Amino acid sequence: MTDTIDALAKMREPVPSDQIHYLTKAANRDDKNKLGCKEQNGKNVSADGIYCGGYHVKSFHIAYWGHADLTNRLLEADPEWSWEPVSFDEQGLPTFDRNGGLWIRLTVGGVTRLGYGDSQGKTGPNAVKEAIGDALRNAGMRFGAGLELWSKSDLSAAVDDGEAREWLIEAEAAETIGEIRAIWQEARKAGADKDTLDKISVLGQERLS
Structure with missing residues (x-):
């Protein structure tokens, strides 16, 4: 291991x-x-x-x-590394959000972190592969992979965005209204911004409708 x-x-x-x-x-x-x-x-x-x-x-x-180079780094770090989408659709395929983006969980050395990727509005099979690659780079960055390639401003925005989005993705993955409410409470206590809290509330309302 x-x-x-x-x-x-x-x-x-x-x-x-x-x-x-x-x-x-x-x-x-x-x-x-x-x-x-x-x-x-x-x-x-x-x-x-x-x-x-x-x-x-x-x-x-x-x-x-x-x-390819990122994949090689992952294999060097942990030959048993893995990734999985955060959610699946009715056909058992990865779920893409309304923006064409994909949330994933990347696991390296027994540690799992979230990542998000998209294909900049493209469609088709290559767009799916591009979104996966983008998500892996994003998740890899949270392990420190390629961190020096991000400008200071991009890095700050990416970290802030990722922290806010973790609350949203947890809410999207919740199975019950009660779980969504609990996530909203935790997010508020953690100091999540109003926009994030509002989006979690909208998810709860959509589940009720």
Whole structure:
């Protein structure tokens, strides 16, 4: 059986530089002047001093970790790692929320944490795979995997959002009105914001209707 401390320490190891990839976001959406993203072109192509070697207009770079590399890290940390959707539909398939997002539970070294992913509005089989990969990266981040790739602002927002959403997902997974009410009480005592409490209340009302 995998040692929990060793598994969690492995998850927190920095991402090797050769496994970091970049998405680009144009600094000016009307810009048509594409250049090679190399240091010699400087600020004419890179708005943040990162040079990815691609060919694009002046852009910001968004670092990400590929699904295969994350899977390899999970296997290194715990060969018996697993994930499961938080809920299933009538056909026994993972339930996606109204936004096309998927909540999962990721278990590594006997520790389970929540994650959320989506496919940015896409549809079809590839969209499902993209949502799963996104959810695994999100859950992996809560184990410290790839944490350094998040900007400080993104990291703060992601942690805050995840903490708020845990109350919602617990309420969505509750089987009775009584359980939802108990979750609402716990969330209030824990200092959950009004928006989160209101959403839990709406879930309770929907169960009654």
